[in-house]
Amino acid sequence: MSNRICKMFGISLPIIQAPIHTLTNGKMIASIAEAGALGILGINSGFKFETDASTGASTTTSEEIGDEERFSILDTMTERNLMNEQIDVAFENTFRPFAVEIASTEASPNDDPTAKSLVMLMRKRRITITLFESWGQPISKEWISLLHSNGIKIMEKVKTIEQAQDAQKNGVDVLIYIGKNLANFVKRFGKKTPILAGKNVTTAFTIKSAFANGADGIFISTPFIVCKEAPTANNIKEAIIKSCSSNLTTFTFPNEIVYSLPGTLPDKLHDLTITKIEPSKIFRQAHHFQGLINGMVKGDLTNGYTMLDENIDEINKIAPAEEIIENIAKNIPEKSR
Structure with a gap:
């Protein structure tokens, strides 16, 4: 090697x-x-x-x-x-x-x-x-x-x-x-x-x-x-392979932009980002890491979010x-x- x-x-x-x-x-x-x-x-x-x-x-x-x-x-x-x-x-x-x-x-x-x-x-x-x-x-x-x-x-x-x-x-x-x-x-x-x-x-x-x-x-x-x-929750895996980059919603946390599958909570966080709410407050609205667990482990995008790479087009x-x-x-x- x-x-x-x-x-x-x-x-x-x-x-x-x-x-x-x-x-x-x-x-x-x-x-x-x-x-x-x-x-x-x-x-x-x-x-x-x-x-x-x-x-x-x-x-x-x-x-x-x-x-x-x-x-x-x-x-x-x-x-x-x-x-x-x-x-x-x-x-x-x-x-x-x-x-x-x-x-x-x-x-x-x-x-x-x-x-x-x-x-x-x-x-x-x-x-x-x-x-x-x-x-x-x-x-x-x-x-x-x-x-x-x-x-x-x-x-x-x-x-x-x-x-x-x-x-x-x-x-x-x-x-x-x-x-x-x-x-x-x-x-x-x-x-x-x-x-x-x-x-x-x-x-x-x-x-x-x-x-x-x-x-x-x-x-x-x-x-x-x-x-x-x-x-990862099976419904989230299925949603990722069926989605493309243009379907993702974005919002801002301290130190990073998050790319997520759309859903009730991710869409709300996107709207907060557009209205220039502070990233730390958006992170709080996302229920911190509990929201990530809700989204990725439980597969619940009503009370959770996902954290993905910006480009998912070849993940199928x-x-x-x-x-x-x-x-x-x-x-x-x-x-x-």
Whole structure:
């Protein structure tokens, strides 16, 4: 393997699955790993609403779970147990590498016991790759020190030159670029740090363009949302493959524009955006991350929304993760594998 991403992570293809809140589980991640890509167990992986006699950590009968402003929807111990269950499932189905997402906006690990507990879990289970999600804030030196001291490689999303400079200076191992002008970004930062293209990479053209512009790999979200193994609600999967980009509705959250399937709540959020309501207030009207769970996991677009890539035109089939990865790989130049 000559590719820097493949060498660093021990994978066969420079394809990284981008997790979305609650929409991953151990079986899905193992399927991605077995196909040669890198799967990431996202926060609240494996979460279920229905009671299940086989486990108590990953189930609830409540309609509203935890504090909707927190990234984790469960308390620290339950979140850790939930992730551990899904790691067990992944290890039952693959010996290949996979990653775990750590989410925190706190500068000190001691101020975020849930995120810190997941780092300790990764150490115990010998998982050596993380996606650190800080929602536009730079990952602190304290977090980087904790992760590196436990043998964990760090990926971080960056949108601006300033964010990339901070991440590179602090020692982030892989930059996921979600801004504009990938070629210039790679020219500036790619010599020192591997770069993943992470902005709207969904079509054959965008995959080929990412590597033509110098990216070491691709960070892909929506195609995996509709994979057979994904815990996305079936009606949402069906709606995605039958929709096209022009059908999506948009609204603005802090730090990002959201592309969603239309529905009662998404249409309301779109109208609020048009009337120049502050993004933070729109996020509140969306019921924060509870709205995402309502939309993506429950399939309820009356009280929830979806979070998709801007271009979904070539996503037209619910298929196993292996098949999705095979189709993606066809557009990756041989020299980049």
